Structures are given as C-alpha cells and as structure tokens.
Amino acid sequence: MKKRQYFRAIRRELKYLILCSTRTEEGVETLAEVNAAVRQSGYPDCGHHLVIRRDGTVEACRTLDEPARCSRAHNVEAISVAYIGGMMDGAPFFTATRAQLDAMKAVITTLKNCFPMVEVHTRQDLAGSDPGSAELEE
Helix, strand or coil, rough: CCCHHHCCCCCCCCEEEEEECCCCCCCCCHHHHHHHHHHCCCCCCCCCCCEEECCEEECCCCEEEEECCCCCCCCHEEEEEEEEEEEEEEEECCCCCCCHHHHHHHHHHHHHHCCCEEEEEHHHHHHCCCCCCCCCCC
C-alpha cells in the first residue's frame, strides 16, 4: 500500500476506527477472494477500508473517502479494518494469526497518528448501539 496515495484529504468526519474480521472460512487468503465471496451476496466489495491477509500483508479495499460498510449506525463516520478470517466450521471464531495481529497493531498506530480523534472499537463493541451490525449494510 502506498501511504502517500492512500492518505489524501478526507471529506467526511471520522469518529471511529472499527476492527473486525471478514467472516470468512479458512482457505480464503486474499482481498480478491473475500470480495468474490461478498459479490455473491450482491455487494460490490467487502466494505472495509483495509483488509489484513493471514501473512500480515495489508490491502486497501475502499478509499478513506468512502463510508465503511460494517456497522450500519456508524458507517459514515468510521474507518473499517478487518483481518481475513473470523469463521470456523460456519460459526464466528477468532482466527487471527500472529502476523495479522502485528499488522493490525501497526495499522491502528498509523491511523491514530493520522486521525487522533478516532475511537478504536471492535464491531462487537458497537453492536449494542447498532442492531444491524451483524449484517453488511450500505
């Protein structure tokens, strides 16, 4: 990811950095594979701004100018970062690798330096105020 191109002027007010998973099973390894699975559900992409592969590689999915699509009540004011995984045998399960956790920490540090006003939350943290958080919503 080229930092200079990705971090340009943002034309929306940011309040949240939402951390989550892509809710995909083992075997899905790349952003292209995540997006292919999501397209089968009728969405154009996974809705996250950054996606972290199992090896820790960070891939950009949406520009920061676009709203997220991971937390219905907070999409317009959020940056969404997801690790690939989060499902095991068809049920939600924490599957992040050490490389993904290390990359997530680096991404959080970078984004907090760029946007010190954002609060860091998981999608589950915000679920109480967001009844549609379990669904991908535009």
